Structures are given as structure tokens and as C-alpha cells.
Amino acid sequence: MTTPEAEVAQRPKPWYESFFGPDYLKQYAHTTTLQEVEGVAKILHLRPGSRVLDLACGAGRHSIELAKRGLEVVGYDLSEPLLKAARAAARKASARVTFVHGDMRDLPYHGEFxxxxxLFTSFGYFEDPKDDRTVLARVARALKARGKFLMERFNRESLATSLPSQSWQVRDDRSVILYEDTFDILRGRYETRQIVIDREGTREHRASVRAYTFPELKELFEEAGLFVHRVLGGLDLAAYTARSRRIVLYAVKGLEPEGIRTVW
Structure with missing residues (x-):
């Protein structure tokens, strides 16, 4: 007879606890970071010295560029390997960013930002949608009155019609990454299977992200007291349509809009 503790230990760990490691760092060149941060800056229109929380900051590429613009930035992430890379990158760039390790469901901040x-589809990871509600409640709590919230992710309307897909990437070090992307219509989730082949052998990584529609996200935001003022088709400030590959939601804490704009 197994004990409850043993049963818990035998359960597979959530994908997001291992997915964002050394192999993840190799996958993305992120050549558009400067343009993305330019879009963030235009949308948020913050004064120098404003406090910004980069939630799920990863390797810190956005945090660092925001800090270079005179903002006081805190980067928050669950992945220790990515945070290690972020701290090294910040030192190299002489950027002052505070990086914090933690689960987004446990954000400890109160009215500070x-x-x-x-950014970069960093919401919807959890199996239970209640956890997503918890995250948004913590975001709202972390914001000052009339604080601003910006989310950028894949657009479900476009994604659902473009999958399944298969592709591969050959890197300079001669490693190969195979991608198999699918959309689970019954669960409403984007699923990816990635196989890395290099000199060290073959490794497989999987990820699963809940694919919310805009109306679903808007409702979740409002439950947390975050009201969407604008929805765009990317950080390039393109208009939002069903064909947009990305979706950007700009919300304000405690301030309802007269209407939601879909163009810049």
C-alpha cells in the first residue's frame, strides 16, 4: 500500500517545471526584442522611474531593454536556468534589473507596480483554469490604482486554423530541433512536442498552453478588476483581426473603458 506522499512523488511533474531549461535557450534567436519593447513602451507610455513587473520574464530580454529605458524593472520567473541567464545578460548589458524566482500564482506584491x-505566451500553462484566475488576481493586487497590464500571446482564432504543423530547425552547432504542434480542440489547448538531437543524444520536451479566445480573456480580466481598453494584433501595433498571429491586450486596473479599440 502506497502512502499519499508516495503517490504525489510518483506523479509526473508539470511540463513547465522542466521545459524552460538549456534546450529552450537554444531555440529562439529573438531578433525582434527591440521592436517588441518599442511597442510595449508606446502602449504603456510610462514615465522614467516607473516600476514594472515582467511576469514570466524568462531569460530577461524584455526586462533588460525596459530597464535601459529608465524603468525600474522586476523580472519574475519559475525557471532557475532562465533566471541565471537573465542575470548574466543584465550584467553584460549593465542593466539594473531585480530578478526574482517564484511561481506566478504566488506573487507576493501589493500595490507596488x-x-x-x-509577454511571449506566458499565460495559460496550468491544467486547472482556476490557477489562471489566481494569477490575474495576483497581477491586479500587485498593481497600483489605475495600474496598467499588458499581455501578449498567440491568437487562438488564427492558431486553431493553422495546426497541426511540423517543422525543424538546424542550428549552427549542428544540433537539430524537430517541432510537432497540434491544437487539442476538445481541451482547448495548444500542444507542442519538441525533439532535440545533438552530440549529447536525443531529448524530448512537451508543452501545453490553454488557448483562450479574446472574449474569454476579457471576462477573466474583468473578474480580477482589470478592464481591457485596447486589443491589438501584435506588438508592432497592427490592428487585431481573426487572422492576426498574435494578440495584445492592454488593460487598466479599476478603470472601465467607454469602448474597446482594435487599432492603435
Whole structure:
């Protein structure tokens, strides 16, 4: 007879606890970071010295560029390997960023930030949607009154019609990464399977992200007291349509809009 503790230990760990490691760092060149941060800056329109929380900051590429613009930035992430890379990158760039390790469901902040950003599809990881509600409640709590929240992620309307897909990437070090992307219509989730082949052998990584529609996200935001003022088709400030590959939601804590704009 197994004990409850043993049963818990035998359960597979959530994908997001291991997915964001050394192999993840190799996958993305992120050549558009400067343009993305330019879009963030235009949307948020923050004064120098404003406090910004980069929620799920990863390797810190956005945190660092925001800090270079005179903002006081805190980067928050669950992945220790990515945070290690972020701290090294910040030192190299002479950028002052505070990087914090933690689970986004446990954000400890209360009314401290002028803005929170959540970029590159870093929401919807959890199996239970209640956890997503918890995250948004913590975001709202972390913001000052009339604080701003910016989320950028894949657009479900476009994603659902473009999958399944298969592709591969050959890197300079001769490693190969195979991608198999699918959309689970019954669970409403984007699923990816990635196989890395290099001199060290073959490794497989999987990820699963809940694919919310805009109306679903808007409702979740409002439950947390975050009201969407603008929805765009990317950080390039393109208009939002069903064909947009990305979706950007700009919300304000405690301030309802007269209407939601879909163009810049």
C-alpha cells in the first residue's frame, strides 16, 4: 500500500517545471526584442522611474531593454536556468534589473507596480483554469490604482486554423530541433512536442498552453478588476483581426473603458 506522499512523488511533474531549461535557450534567436519593447513602451507610455513587473520574464530580454529605458524593472520567473541567464545578460548589458524566482500564482506584491507585462505566451500553462484566475488576481493586487497590464500571446482564432504543423530547425552547432504542434480542440489547448538531437543524444520536451479566445480573456480580466481598453494584433501595433498571429491586450486596473479599440 502506497502512502499519499508516495503517490504525489510518483506523479509526473508539470511540463513547465522542466521545459524552460538549456534546450529552450537554444531555440529562439529573438531578433525582434527591440521592436517588441518599442511597442510595449508606446502602449504603456510610462514615465522614467516607473516600476514594472515582467511576469514570466524568462531569460530577461524584455526586462533588460525596459530597464535601459529608465524603468525600474522586476523580472519574475519559475525557471532557475532562465533566471541565471537573465542575470548574466543584465550584467553584460549593465542593466539594473531585480530578478526574482517564484511561481506566478504566488506573487507576493501589493500595490507596488505602475505596470505589469506578460509577454511571449506566458499565460495559460496550468491544467486547472482556476490557477489562471489566481494569477490575474495576483497581477491586479500587485498593481497600483489605475495600474496598467499588458499581455501578449498567440491568437487562438488564427492558431486553431493553422495546426497541426511540423517543422525543424538546424542550428549552427549542428544540433537539430524537430517541432510537432497540434491544437487539442476538445481541451482547448495548444500542444507542442519538441525533439532535440545533438552530440549529447536525443531529448524530448512537451508543452501545453490553454488557448483562450479574446472574449474569454476579457471576462477573466474583468473578474480580477482589470478592464481591457485596447486589443491589438501584435506588438508592432497592427490592428487585431481573426487572422492576426498574435494578440495584445492592454488593460487598466479599476478603470472601465467607454469602448474597446482594435487599432492603435
Amino acid at each position: 505602475d505596470a505589469v507585462v506578460n
